[in-house]
Amino acid sequence: EVQLVESGGGLVQPGRSLKLSCLASGFTFSNYGMNWIRQAPGKGLEWVASISSSSSYIYYADTVKGRFTISRDNAKNTLYLQMTSLRSEDTALYYCARRSRWAPFDYWGQGVMVTVSS
């Protein structure tokens, strides 16, 4: 069974940093591209970043480019999102999602909440 478990969220002040993790299990992590997608409270879904299976290709949404860094450790089956210079508008539930051959986001984690507030 595919499982994606995010962690590392919390309350952080504007301008500070936070690092999210997503532990994958139930599939061969190193064979799949991965993504971060976020959902602000009561709002829709916003793609944040993507990374290919070998980290060769990385893409970011313009809203986070230069502030967020996506990375992965295939030996640890873990996806990361390093977030710096956080703003109030980054407040959201952050999901990691797997990319497969047939769908960009075929499995999703349960999400981890990030709240940026003073």
Next chain:
Amino acid sequence: EIVLTQSPTTTAASPGEKVTITCLASSSVSNMYWYQQKSGASPKLLIYSTSSLASGVPDRFSGSGSGTSYSLTINTMEAEDAATYYCQQWSSNPPTFGSGTKLEIK
């Protein structure tokens, strides 16, 4: 960036009723994906490659469309289908989602 416009924003259907949700793209896309998000839960892949059902999805769900116009249809509404539905494209970067359609049961 391709903008996806969903309609209706909110709708309600009685059990057994047919429901259709539309997704219009600001530019032509080659495929559309649909996700279902129930209250308090993570999104779940429903339809991939415009019309293929994801694993475990009941066959009362179907997807169709091409170019700039796509739709998700629930043939016979059931109470468990109450959720918010999102369309999504990745024919061009960045991948984008529609703003969602909230479907309620009457």
